Amino acid sequence: RPHVVSFLDTATTHLGIDLEIGEICIGPDSRFAGKTIETSRIRQERGVIVLAIKRGQGMRFNPAPDDRIEAGDFLIAxxxxxxxxxVELIAASRT
Incomplete structure (x- = not known):
């Protein structure tokens, strides 16, 4: 996947951006639980892009703005x- 490698290389080396892909667990008391991708404002307020939602055995890639986040979900971001x-700290609790 040379284009992916090139993108990450350009973003991290040439543009000075340190990008990472992580897994964020949505806790039972998370303020994100019950919200949609859009109303969670993860991207707008934290600059984090949600790539997928892992729920149980399923995986929703490129979630739509109206896809709901539930307690127990994992966000691939x-x-x-x-x-x-x-975002991990916020996802773990209501604070």
Whole structure:
């Protein structure tokens, strides 16, 4: 997948962006639980792009803005490490 490697190389080396793909667990008390991708404002407020939602044995790739996030879901997301850590903390609790 040379284009993917090229994209990540360009973003991290030439543009000085440190990108990472991470897994974010939605806790039972998460303020994201019950919200849609759009109303969670993960991308708008934290700069993190949700690539997929893992729920049970299923995986929803490229979720639509109206796809709902549920407690127990795992979000597969891309962003800078600090941004991903912020979303992980928010996803774990209501704070």
């Amino acid at each position: 891309m962003g800078e490490p600090a941004q991903l850590r912020q």
